Amino acid sequence: MYDIIIVGGGTAGLSAAIYSVRAGKSALVLEQKGYGGQIVNSPEVANYPGIRQISGFEFAKGLYEQATGLGAEFKLAQVVGIESAQGPDGIKRVVTRSAVGEETVYEARAVILATGAKNRPLGLEREEELTGAGVSYCATCDGMFFRGKDVAVAGGGSTALEDALFLSGVCGKVYLIHRRDQFRGEERLVEALREKENVVFMTPYVVRELRGDKSLASIAIQNTATGEERELEVSGLFVAIGQMPDNRAFSGLVDIDDKGYIRAAEDCLTGTPGIFTAGDCRTKAVRQLATAASDGAVAGLAACEYIG
Numbered sequence: 001m002y003d004i005i006i007v008g009g010g011t012a013g014l015s016a017a018i019y020s021v022r023a024g025k026s027a028l029v030l031e032q033k034g035y036g037g038q039i040v041n042s043p044e045v046a047n048y049p050g051i052r053q054i055s056g057f058e059f060a061k062g063l064y065e066q067a068t069g070l071g072a073e074f075k076l077a078q079v080v081g082i083e084s085a086q087g088p089d090g091i092k093r094v095v096t097r098s099a100v101g102e103e104t105v106y107e108a109r110a111v112i113l114a115t116g117a118k119n120r121p122l123g124l125e126r127e128e129e130l131t132g133a134g135v136s137y138c139a140t141c142d143g144m145f146f147r148g149k150d151v152a153v154a155g156g157g158s159t160a161l162e163d164a165l166f167l168s169g170v171c172g173k174v175y176l177i178h179r180r181d182q183f184r185g186e187e188r189l190v191e192a193l194r195e196k197e198n199v200v201f202m203t204p205y206v207v208r209e210l211r212g213d214k215s216l217a218s219i220a221i222q223n224t225a226t227g228e229e230r231e232l233e234v235s236g237l238f239v240a241i242g243q244m245p246d247n248r249a250f251s252g253l254v255d256i257d258d259k260g261y262i263r264a265a266e267d268c269l270t271g272t273p274g275i276f277t278a279g280d281c282r283t284k285a286v287r288q289l290a291t292a293a294s295d296g297a298v299a300g301l302a303a304c305e306y307i308g
């Protein structure tokens, strides 16, 4: 029996673990992939208060070492459901499933859902089939496979801009495809990209079709203003059009909005006694590293207070 189980080992989850164990509670973090969440794929973080510049991996490593060094436990497991016993002090039973289908139940007095969000697909025909065969959602993980080759990046946020910058140092031509002329991402990244001779801005365009036999050979793109269609010969397409949450396993437990986010205000309370939420998986206006860490602190302390 743990005091607090935290579902998700990203910035919000690990911050919640730090606050929980520092308040003298036992905490278990359950995470299905590796620690750190989305930020591990960011080559450079330059907007976290107090840290001028750090790689996402180093940042995540620091969080993990801080949380586990303070005594938080960390287990790799996929949470498939949570049962909450009736009553204000109801024990929470967190069910996990391993890769071979083995189920384990962990118990806690409070649970913090910090499941983050996963990459949003473009929704194109053959996108799933070509994932790993030209289509990728992680430039820093897969960019090296496209050394010297022409590639495209789809998206206009900071992730897409960072991806294009990273790939410009590895690949041949890098087409940056965005559906609007204005970028959502940080201006300093746009400026850095304008300096790169091998980066070609393709705006306002959207990707319409993925072409190629067994692997990606080209993409059909369309200008959203004029309707003009073009074909770009690329062997890689890096999709960076944002994230979406996956909270289906908790649909009977907490209130979820029509986009899949767990409904909770800045107090991180879900409305279900003893269940809290933190980070990108909850309804909120600003999804940043700083707000994920902030949510972790708020939810961690709220869970400690709930336990008493």
Ligand code: NAP
Residues within 6 Å of the ligand: 042, 044, 045, 046, 047, 122, 154, 155, 156, 157, 158, 159, 160, 162, 179, 180, 183, 184, 185, 206, 240, 241, 242, 243, 287, 288
């Ligand atoms: P994002 O800011 O939500 O940007 C998503 C981009 O994809 C937008 O430009 C959007 O276009 C485009 N898009 C969405 N759906 C699309 C579709 N179906 N077809 C074509 N384009 C589509 O996502 P993100 O870049 O992953 O960033 C997420 C958060 O993390 C942001 O708050 C960001 O600032 C932060 N971040 C920080 C760092 C860092 O600090 N180093 C690095 C990366 C990300 P529109 O603009 O037209 O809506």
